[in-house]
Amino acid sequence: MTVGVLALQGSFNEHIAALRRLGVQGIEIRKAEQLLTVSSLIIPGGESTTMAKLAEYHNLFPALREFVKTGKPVWGTCAGLIFLADRAVGQKEGGQELVGGLDCTVHRNFFGSQIQSFEADISVPLLTSKEGGPETYRGVFIRAPAVLDVGPDVEVLAHYPVPSNKVLYSSSTVQIQEEDAVPETNVIVAVKQRNLLATAFHPELTADTRWHSYFMKMTKEMEQGVSSGSSGTIVPVGETSVGTEQAKPDIPIYQ
Numbered sequence: 001m002t003v004g005v006l007a008l009q010g011s012f013n014e015h016i017a018a019l020r021r022l023g024v025q026g027i028e029i030r031k032a033e034q035l036l037t038v039s040s041l042i043i044p045g046g047e048s049t050t051m052a053k054l055a056e057y058h059n060l061f062p063a064l065r066e067f068v069k070t071g072k073p074v075w076g077t078c079a080g081l082i083f084l085a086d087r088a089v090g091q092k093e094g095g096q097e098l099v100g101g102l103d104c105t106v107h108r109n110f111f112g113s114q115i116q117s118f119e120a121d122i123s124v125p126l127l128t129s130k131e132g133g134p135e136t137y138r139g140v141f142i143r144a145p146a147v148l149d150v151g152p153d154v155e156v157l158a159h160y161p162v163p164s165n166k167v168l169y170s171s172s173t174v175q176i177q178e179e180d181a182v183p184e185t186n187v188i189v190a191v192k193q194r195n196l197l198a199t200a201f202h203p204e205l206t207a208d209t210r211w212h213s214y215f216m217k218m219t220k221e222m223e224q225g226v227s228s229g230s231s232g233t234i235v236p237v238g239e240t241s242v243g244t245e246q247a248k249p250d251i252p253i254y255q
Helices: 012-021 032-037 048-057 061-069 079-084 125-131 210-226
Strands: 002-006 025-029 040-043 074-077 085-089 102-107 118-123 136-141 146-150 155-162 185-193 196-199
Touching: 002 012, 002 032, 012 025, 012 210, 025 032, 032 061, 040 079, 040 210, 048 061, 048 079, 074 079, 074 210, 079 085, 079 102, 079 196, 102 185, 102 196, 118 155, 125 155, 125 210, 136 155, 146 155, 196 210
Parallel strands: 002 025, 002 040, 040 074, 074 196, 085 102
Antiparallel strands: 102 146, 118 136, 146 185, 155 185, 185 196
16 A cells, blocks of 8 residues: 655655554655555645645646545645635635535634644544544644535534634634634534545644544555456546656755
8 A cells, every 4th residue: 555645845754754653655746647656645734825836836736636536535634624625715815726525615724823823632533433542632733724614425523612712713804803702612623525534733743643544444445445446547637648657756946
């Protein structure tokens, strides 16, 4: 089993290290043809606008959307959640391109700016039932998004209770200050829809590998389901045939 990790920007090295602790090979993905070599894909946390610009530069969006459509498992963390969402609000002027596939609306930077990043224990009953361990998971929220609403086929895996004395979210167009904050409510921070998994927090920045283990089981189940049939094909835009060479591609350096 080989897991691809989109390696344009953000915490891709941390995801690969977490996979290594589970005995799973993770490879960096920067070009469309590399998606042909992996069983599943992780889209890491990072700066979503920068990641989107780099993905557009490498013409990756068509191949990423096709990968999602093949039914292979894809997991987005933080910025990766934004990438996978069908709808996003609170974006910078001009917005950003999305991969889509996950029937939900996300708010970019829902919990505020960098200095409002935090850690918190969140209840994860499904994860505990599948992977064991504590009934809570230490979530690392860094300029984190949140899911505002989900479609009927989306399973909510975790909530985070937002205290009434905290700023819920801020953006260039929306400001909710402390005195205007709503009473405590549960905000959605982890979801699953068929082959897609998404978390608003960063499991790759903790020593707890249960989310990675859960995603590996999704990958194994998918592989077992298609082992007797034909798998989907991803054809990079502008290519007529794709080789299997996995040489590490060049990528521009953005200062």
